[in-house]
């Protein structure tokens with residue numbers, strides 16, 4: 337079965353055509369680089385997305401800390417991940433890249449801080 | 460009045476890149492003014508990935524992209540960063556005044572780079588008829604509320620305009636549990652990147668109505684619903700095509716407009732329609748020694764190009780100050 341697919345691995349957004357047998361990739365065309373083929377395979381077999389959101393803080397210089405998953409997570413886990421993020425409060429200063437939650441949801445990825453955040457005392 | 464070699468207004472990606480490039484070209488003394496309490500500009504609220512693919516060959520979030528530059532700026536002794544400092548005046552002699560907590564400062568600059576970014580076009584600039592209930596927000600303001608302040612604008616949203624900010628906000632709200640009922644676009648294609656249509660709308664099953672417009676916003680105190688109608692090739696309403704979408708929130712994402720009040724105050728020539736400096740090439744203005752870069756110069760889609768062009772602005776300022784290019788290699792070996 338052939339169907340169109342847009343590669344979202346970079347802003348080029350190549351229009352590809354993928355051929356599948358329902359659960360596996362058989363062929364792909366239209367991609368401008370090899371990442372497109374890898375994306376197509378992943379998207380057919382087990383689609384993943386990087387989660388970016390922000391978590392609540394207490395006593396820090398900003399109310400929210402932006403965070404991301406250290407690697408993409410299964411697309412169907414995005415909402416479960418958002419529910420878990422809402423239970424987190426960061427209360428001590430962090431550096432960019434600091435792990436906010438290790439092995440998040442048992443997915444083998446960490447939730448990491450996207451920026452430095454100091455204590456709110458000086459402001 | 461204190462004198463400075465170079466004063467840069469705006470500590471977003473444009474101002475930071477310009478400051479670093481000016482330093483690399485030999486400018487000894489840079490004052491960087493930022494009205495916010497942090498460097499980074501609009502990138503602080505753009506928490507999604509998609510920045511730096513060209514400049515860093517990595518897909519960073521906005522805060523990560525800004526953070527890399529803020530670190531470099533912070534480590535450079537020749538750049539004085541003045542936060543919570545709002546530039547309020549500039550004249551042809553490059554005398555600049557700015558407000559910081561408890562003081563009005565004045566400084567005479569030998570050269571100036573304006574990197575003040577954009578503001579959003581509002582509903583008022585793109586007339587949508589109807590009452591003026593609560594619940595109508597510019598998309599970028601909503602982005603700031605959700606990502607920096609931590610509160611949601613409503614429960615059921617319709618987004619007007621399918622530029623990247625509108626698309627990114629559709630996903631952001633959907634992730635936060637808001638029901639995003641539709642994105643309405645007047646043109647026949649989305650104005651945003653296709654990858655954003657895929658990963659922000661299709662991923663979440665959000666319908667995109669192309670060649671449609673919001674004809675009316677209903678609601679007395681709070682938005683209750685919007686009327687939507689299909690338009691033809693000449694943007695005329697198609698009779699009988701109207702329908703309503705109940706919602707309590709409308710995000711308007713209808714583009715950005717450069718912020719150039721200071722330049723105007725100084726008497727530089729401004730393109731009235733685009734609100735950009737009139738000049739023969741990018742980064743220049745009609746006043747010698749006053750430069751503009753980043754979104755203040757023209758609206759950029761990708762921050763990577765903001766960085767590239769703003770570095771050029773930093774070098775132009777150095778050249779204007781008689782510094783410019785480093786001596787050729789053979790001089791160094793002599």
Ligand SMILES: Cc1cc2nc3c(=O)[nH]c(=O)nc-3n(C[C@H](O)[C@H](O)[C@H](O)COP(=O)(O)OP(=O)(O)OC[C@H]3O[C@@H](n4cnc5c(N)ncnc54)[C@H](O)[C@@H]3O)c2cc1C
Nearest residue numbers: 469471472473494500501545546575576599753754761762
């Ligand atoms: C709401 C919004 C969302 C965006 N989303 C994306 C996106 O998802 N992806 C993308 O690639 N691009 C996005 N952009 C485009 C983005 O703005 C540019 O890529 C880039 O951030 C522009 O950098 P800049 O430094 O020119 O402007 P800005 O980042 O806007 O920085 C300007 C700085 O100047 C400061 N300033 C302004 N006036 C004064 C003054 N008088 N005195 C002192 N300081 C002042 C401001 O506080 C601000 O920090 C978005 C833009 C907006 C407005």
Ligand code: SF4
Nearest residue numbers: 343346349350369372
């Ligand atoms: S195929 Fe390559 S160039 Fe095309 S969108 Fe994907 S990553 Fe980008």
